[in-house]
Amino acid sequence: MAKYDYDLFVIGAGSGGVRAARLAAMSGAKVLVAEEHRVGGTCVIRGCVPKKLMVYASEFSHSFETAKGFGWTIDNARFDWSEFLREKDKEIARLSGVYVRNLENAGAELVHGKARLVDAHTVEVEGHGPATADKILIATGGRPWMPQELPGIEHGISSNEAFHLTELPKRIVIAGGGYIAVEFACIFNGLGVETHLVHRGPNILRGFDDDIRTHVTEEMGRRGVKVILATQHEAIEKTATGLVSRFTGGHHCESDVVMFAVGREPYVEGLGLETAGVKLDERGAVVVDEYSRSSAPNIWAVGDVTNRINLTPVAIREGHAFADTVFYDRPTSFDHETVASAVFSQPPVGTVGLSEADARHKYGKVDIYLTRFRPMKTAFAGEDERCLMKLVVDQASQKVVGCHIVGPDSAEMIQMAAIAVKIGVTKPQWDATCAVHPTLAEELVTLREKYMPPGLGHAA
Ligand code: NDP
16 A cells, blocks of 8 residues: 555646656656646746747737838738737647646646645645645746735736736836836837836846846837836826826826736745745745755755746756656756846847856956847848847856847847857857858857947956
């Protein structure tokens, strides 16, 4: 007789949970997965995937403008929001189904309902009763954080609702300056919505390289997003004609929708983690070691609920490493250094490694290579849009420690550049790579002249 009903109980069927559950089940373990909402988690249901589809939909307006410069006449181009939402929802349902099938094919069982730990080995799933498990994996992800104390916050929405607006608004105010705020501001602007992005700081995308931050802000402005910095909401008031956002400093702005993208929080509410002795940090994230093990010896956690690097591929790798360690006897810890990411703004950002500021802090002296140029395609069409590419090189070792790109296809380029930065190639090795012509990416391997940041003189 087995001591427990299951070898592994996974709470949360998002990217991290599903990867871990599938691999564990394929090792022969008896696995149960509980999911409160739809299988697929944030990425598939209300994050990366529907967001990218919205980016694609939104980008056409700019493409149509560029096409005119190439001799095209485009009459009566119209966008049907409801039609797009229907198709988007069909695709999300299809992908969620793929996740369910993948779990089933691996031999894992799936149950729908909110799960709550009763003790370190017992999980109660709403409507299904308790089940016991030898090991438990918390993979419940995160959820939007809303400033609940703000007067009128009940009129605001989060990214969750932005995927399901019944009508495309004419005007939107988006609060925040991180990935989600910037991406959605560009999406709505591209769809013809008058868009204000309102951020409390002096510049958007804190933590990114400063040249990138400034460049993206300028390019977003060029495309029509109204970026308002150094202010934040004091209140939202509903009037006969819309929602009035009142900001610090006395400004105000009327819109049809006010969206908050001011951060996300680990989703631990109601999980009963305290009863099992699972420690949380001051932000509510599950504290784990390098093998994703929590303070309770039989409980692990992966993905956004641990608030390490909140990206889908990271959650997947953490889930995979967990399964390798615990079910395949291959102790594996995911290396959180030098993880590339992209902001799907318009134009997009691709980034890997250290910003110039962080590299100066870490290495002292750095060499900077930077170029700003008009891409052939849009320059031909008479547009003023500019690309920015920047390499950050540790002066002593000549290793490329940071690569940052703003411009078309930068998300695709950075995936390749990340291989080189991750293995630590030097600038001479980087330069030995022959260009592919004519491309934007060739600019990356033909950067020869050091860039002297204004004000730094020879101290660089
Ligand atoms: P971020 O943490 O990236 O950004 C939050 C933003 O909200 C910051 O600009 C922050 O300002 C601002 N903010 C925080 N608190 C307040 C407040 N009280 N009032 C006003 N502004 C506030 O969160 P996001 O929600 O944009 O994204 C969450 C995470 O999801 C990201 O960090 C990323 O890991 C992931 N993600 C990744 C994507 C991708 O890979 N393309 C896409 C979307 C999300 P300040 O800078 O001053 O702190």
